[in-house]
Amino acid sequence: MARTKIYVPRETAAVSVGADEVALAIAQTAKKTATDIELIRNGSWGATWLEPLVEVEVDGTRIAYGNVGADDVAGMFEAGLINGGEHERRLGPIDEIPWLINQDRWTFWRCGLINPLSIEDFELHQGFKALEKAFADGAEAVLETVADSGLRGRGGAGFPTGIKWRTVADAPGDQKYIACNADEGDSGTFSDRILMEGDPFGLIESMAIAGLAVGASKGYIYLRSEYPLTHSILSRAIASARDAGWLGNNIKDSGFDFDIELHLGAGSYVCGEETAMLESLEGKKGLVRTKPPLPAISGLFGAPTVVNNVVTLASVANIINLGGERYAAMGVDRSKGTLAFQLAGNIKRGGLVEKSFGVTLRELIEDWGGGTASGRPVKAVQVGGPLGAYIPVEQLDTPMDYEAFIEIGAMIGHGGIVVFDDTADMARLARFAMEFCAIESCGKCTPCRIGSTRGVEIIDKMIGDDNKGDQYDLLVDLCDTMEDASLCAMGGMTPYPVRSVLKYFAEDFASFKES
Amino acid sequence: MANMTRTTISEIIAEFDTRPEMLVQILQRIVSRCGWVPPETIRQLADELNLSRADVHGVVEYYHDFRTEEPGEHIVKICQAEACQAMGSRKLTEHATRTLAMSLHDTANDVTLEPVYCLGNCACSPAVMIDGKTYGRVDEARFDALLDAMRGSD
Numbered sequence: 154m155a156r157t158k159i160y161v162p163r164e165t166a167a168v169s170v171g172a173d174e175v176a177l178a179i180a181q182t183a184k185k186t187a188t189d190i191e192l193i194r195n196g197s198w199g200a201t202w203l204e205p206l207v208e209v210e211v212d213g214t215r216i217a218y219g220n221v222g223a224d225d226v227a228g229m230f231e232a233g234l235i236n237g238g239e240h241e242r243r244l245g246p247i248d249e250i251p252w253l254i255n256q257d258r259w260t261f262w263r264c265g266l267i268n269p270l271s272i273e274d275f276e277l278h279q280g281f282k283a284l285e286k287a288f289a290d291g292a293e294a295v296l297e298t299v300a301d302s303g304l305r306g307r308g309g310a311g312f313p314t315g316i317k318w319r320t321v322a323d324a325p326g327d328q329k330y331i332a333c334n335a336d337e338g339d340s341g342t343f344s345d346r347i348l349m350e351g352d353p354f355g356l357i358e359s360m361a362i363a364g365l366a367v368g369a370s371k372g373y374i375y376l377r378s379e380y381p382l383t384h385s386i387l388s389r390a391i392a393s394a395r396d397a398g399w400l401g402n403n404i405k406d407s408g409f410d411f412d413i414e415l416h417l418g419a420g421s422y423v424c425g426e427e428t429a430m431l432e433s434l435e436g437k438k439g440l441v442r443t444k445p446p447l448p449a450i451s452g453l454f455g456a457p458t459v460v461n462n463v464v465t466l467a468s469v470a471n472i473i474n475l476g477g478e479r480y481a482a483m484g485v486d487r488s489k490g491t492l493a494f495q496l497a498g499n500i501k502r503g504g505l506v507e508k509s510f511g512v513t514l515r516e517l518i519e520d521w522g523g524g525t526a527s528g529r530p531v532k533a534v535q536v537g538g539p540l541g542a543y544i545p546v547e548q549l550d551t552p553m554d555y556e557a558f559i560e561i562g563a564m565i566g567h568g569g570i571v572v573f574d575d576t577a578d579m580a581r582l583a584r585f586a587m588e589f590c591a592i593e594s595c596g597k598c599t600p601c602r603i604g605s606t607r608g609v610e611i612i613d614k615m616i617g618d619d620n621k622g623d624q625y626d627l628l629v630d631l632c633d634t635m636e637d638a639s640l641c642a643m644g645g646m647t648p649y650p651v652r653s654v655l656k657y658f659a660e661d662f663a664s665f666k667e668s
Numbered sequence: 669m670a671n672m673t674r675t676t677i678s679e680i681i682a683e684f685d686t687r688p689e690m691l692v693q694i695l696q697r698i699v700s701r702c703g704w705v706p707p708e709t710i711r712q713l714a715d716e717l718n719l720s721r722a723d724v725h726g727v728v729e730y731y732h733d734f735r736t737e738e739p740g741e742h743i744v745k746i747c748q749a750e751a752c753q754a755m756g757s758r759k760l761t762e763h764a765t766r767t768l769a770m771s772l773h774d775t776a777n778d779v780t781l782e783p784v785y786c787l788g789n790c791a792c793s794p795a796v797m798i799d800g801k802t803y804g805r806v807d808e809a810r811f812d813a814l815l816d817a818m819r820g821s822d
Contacts, residue, residue, distance in 0.1 A: 166792050169804035201791035340749030343788040378696065378733055379787050381800050417696045420732030422785060436691035437723075438730040454689075496791060498754030503791030526755065535750055571751045571790065582750070589749075589785065595730075 156191045157235050158210040159183075162265070163194035164350045165382050166343070171222060172205040178226035179207070186230055196351020198265030199493075199505030200252055208247055211237040217250065218242040252502065252521060257483060257509045259491045260468040261344075264351030270389055272397050275354040281399060283473035287362045288407040295366040296322060299469060301477030303489030308334055308425075308462030309537065309566040309642075311555045314469075317459060320449040321367040324457035331363045331372035332434065332453055332460045336418050336425040338377060339538025341569030344493035345463035347505050349376075349383050352467070353390035357400065357413060359469040363459055364411040372413040373453070375430050378420055388415055422539075422593040426641045427460040429595060440597045441641045462567070464493055484510035488554040496522045498535075498571035508553075515549040518572060529574035533582075533658065537566025539589055540646035542653035543579060562653065564646075579658035583651045584612040590647040601644025604635045608651065615662050628655070672702050677709055681716050688717040691727055695734050703743070704735040739780035742818055745797040746772075748783045751790035756807075760794050763808045767815070 161176040162168075176192060183190045200206060203219035207229075210216075216237035218229065225242055232240040244250060247265075267274045275281075287295050300315030321329055333356070337345040349356060360372045376384055391413050394400045402410045421439045423429045428442035431453050452458025468490065472480050481489045488510035494517055496503045501523035508517070514534060518524070525531055533543040542563040544551070551557055558565050573582075587608030596602045608631055615624045632648035639645040654661070680697050684690035694713065698705060705728050714721040728734045746752075746761050761772070761783075770776045772783050789795040792804025796811065798818055806814070 165787075165802055166789050166804060169789050169792055169795065169802045204792070337788060338786055340786045341751045341790045342786075343790055346788045377788075379784065379797075382802075416693060419692055419696055419734060420784075421730065433692055434689070436687075436689040436693075436727070438726050498751040498790065498793060500791070505791075539750060569751075569790070571754055573754045577754065582753070585750070585753070593785070 156189045158191050158193055159234075160193045160195045160208040160210075160215065162197045162204065162206065163269075163382070163386070164197035164204075165346060165380065166201045167197055167204040167206065168382065170204055174223040175205045175207060175221050175226060178223040182226050182230050188230070188235055190235070193268050194270075195267065196264045196269045197347055197505075198247070198253055199261060199347055199507075200250070200502075201504035202502040203244070203504075207242075209234055209237055211235075215247045217244040217247045219244045256507050257491045258507050259471055259480065259483070260464060261348060261351070261493060261505065261507045262471075263355055264347055267352070269351050269353055269386060270393065272354060272393050272399075275352075279470075279474060280354055281358055283470040284358050284361050284365075284399075285405075286473055287365050288405070288409065292322065292366050292368065295362060295473060298473060298477040299366070302472045302480040303477075303484075303487070304465065304468055304472065304480065305488070305555070306462060307464040307468070307492065307567065308427075309339075309564070311565070314461065314465055317449055317461070318363065318367055320447070321369070321457045321459050324450050326457050328371075328454075328456045329367055329369035330453045330456055330458040331360050331367070331369050331466075332427075332431065332448075332458050333360055333372065333374040333466055334425065334427065334430055334460060334462045335374050335376040335380075335383075336430060337380075337463070337567070338422040338425045339540075339567050339569050341497040341535065341571035342495050342538060342567045343497075344495055344505055344568060346380055346383050348463055348467050348493075349380075350386050353387050354394060354399075355470060356387075356463060356467050357390060357394050359466040360413060361400070361404070361409075361411045362469055362473060363461070363466060365409055367457075367459055369459065370410045370412070372411065373434055374413060374415050375418060375424070375434055376415060377418045377425075384415070384417065391415060421595075422589075423595045423641070423643050426643065428641070430460070431458065438595070440595045441643075443640060464567075485552065485554050487556060492553065492565070492568045494553065495569045496572070497569060499525045499527055499574050500572045501526050510554050511552050513550050513552050514544065514570070517553070517570060518549065522572065525572060525574045527574045527576075529576065531572055532575040532577050533573045533579060535571040535573070535650065536569065537564040538569055539586060540564075540642055540649055541566055541569075542649045543573075543582065543657065544653070545657040562649070564649070579654045579661040580612070580616055581661075583654035584609060584616070586647055586650040587612060590643060594643060598638070598640040598644060600635045600638040601640070601647070604631055604639075604644060605647060607631060608635075608647070612651075625655070672698065672706065672709065674712060676701070677712055678716065681713070686716060688719055691717060691719065691724065692731070695728065695731075699733055699735065703739045704737060706738075707736070737775070740775045741778040742799055743780045743782065743797075744768075744815075744818075745782045745784040745787075747785070747787050747789075747793070747795045749786040749790075751786075752794040755793035757794040760796075760806065760808065760811060764811060767812065
């Protein structure tokens with residue numbers, strides 16, 4: 154009898170709730186019961202609420218078991234796990250779980266499916282096909298296809314990727330760079346991490362395609378230090394790709410040279426801002442640069458540089474494989490394609506949902522998310538990280554679309570959706586927005602460095618009922634100054650969550666109690 | 669955790685080909701080995717990388733990861749960011765400071781307690797990191813059990 158494949162994710166969220174212990178228990182129980190198994194540590198499908206999610210392959214079908222604990226394993230073996238036996242943890246075939254199959258998986262389709270560290274498995278699943286196509290079609294065709302796709306930067310700014318790549322390709326210079334921003338610091342976001350842990354070769358392939366398109370022979374990945382497991386997976390994948398000849402000089406006899414260097418951040422939020430990230434990659438303090446010049450003209454070490462987020466880059470391989478038009482056919486208006494929405498905070502079914510633009514916030518929170526984890530009513534939703542506005546329930550029918558969000562004074566950002574129930578103290582969250590800015594400001598510009606500290610003080614006075622009317626005007630005035638005069642989004646957008654609290658949740662200022 | 673010898677630091681610098689632009693990476697490696705950046709390393713880094721001491725000092729001071737005080741044997745970080753706040757991280761932090769009888773940023777009894785702003789585990793909030801490993805869905809009872817396990821591993 155062939156060995157039975159059992160999958161247990163090695164992914165930060167799954168491991169954080171016991172996946173390693175489950176894997177160990179499975180290996181030990183299999184040994185004790187003389188069951189011949191092959192234990193595969195896959196990535197996560199993104200259904201974080203079901204983690205640890207164990208799958209067993211029976212006649213080519215993967216049967217899923219959800220929320221498995223190490224103490225469930227013996228019972229699962231007794232119930233015939235090897236044949237997909239009935240058990241209270243059994244969910245059925247993975248490809249019949251509505252939460253997963255109703256998504257539009259374009260960028261994350263290999264996450265969960267494959268062994269992330271097996272280059273053979275990657276190649277069995279379309280791996281490096283897009284890079285081979287790019288070799289055959291040439292740089293100009295790649296640039297056109299990416300432009301046709303309408304892909305926009307998934308890091309938060311939403312800048313058209315095709316235009317950025319074209320700018321770098323056209324910029325003069327012998328040395329150009331691809332800088333992948335993996336400094337995923339926004340609270341409520343983890344899509345970069347799930348991608349890098351579940352499909353690291355996918356990112357490597359797409360970075361090489363970007364290098365080919367713009368004429369860059371070197372790529373950097375700037376990974377935040379809060380992701381140690383990601384670092385281990387990614388560095389092993391880069392080494393394997395190099396060993397297999399997919400990175401390095403004259404890749405697969407194409408005449409194209411490309412290699413990747415992995416850098417770790419050091420706990421600075423603002424290093425997720427593209428120019429601060431470039432400074433950090435150069436070994437310096439993460440101080441924001443003034444723009445212009447744009448990094449596309451003068452970026453890393455002064456050379457033309459493509460700075461793209463992980464998900465932006467990873468979306469490219471399938472765009473090359475399937476065509477730009479096919480990607481552009483998904484989504485709405487100027488928000489083409491899909492976004493990996495991340496359901497986080499007080500949510501019953503949290504995780505990653507890759508869906509075409511146009512899905513509403515309510516559909517994501519209620520249909521996928523199942524409402525709050527606490528079972529209490531939703532009070533506010535913060536979309537797009539700590540610089541995003543707090544959205545009240547009346548606006549939950551807003552479609553996920555860059556422009557529709559700008560219209561309501563909010564932003565989609567990197568697609569993080571943090572849900573708060575009715576116990577949330579919004580005055581305290583407004584204060585936190587300013588406090589976080591004070592802690593993380595790079596200090597280069599005054600509105601951000603000083604304004605954030607003054608913001609905390611003003612909000613404290615408002616909370617303490619100290620001359621509330623005057624303080625309100627002062628806070629609005631401070632928000633104007635920070636928005637108009639800060640160098641980057643850190644100071645420039647910290648006012649967004651603050652203003653949204655003033656606008657929709659002003660009554661919370663009366664109820665604040667300092668603990 | 670201890671101070672590092674000059675030889676060890678030279679070895680780390682050599683691992684990064686003595687490239688000055690690798691300063692952040694070199695410091696990250698030093699911290700991963702000994703938990704902090706001992707003050708005497710700054711001069712050595714400046715000398716060997718041909719940077720000014722002010723440059724090196726500035727980088728050390730800038731990044732949260734580069735502690736300038738020696739931490740305890742165990743480092744406990746509790747996420748303070750919005751998603752974890754939505755699931756009670758403020759209460760968990762109060763519980764931790766009460767149980768450990770210390771404030772955030774303090775070191776006592778071989779434990780350093782630090783805030784962290786997002787571990788990327790926001791669908792399993794609240795999240796904590798203990799000695800470099802991330803844990804999710806941490807309520808007060810689980811936090812106590814994790815601390816017991818941490819101490820038991822000594």
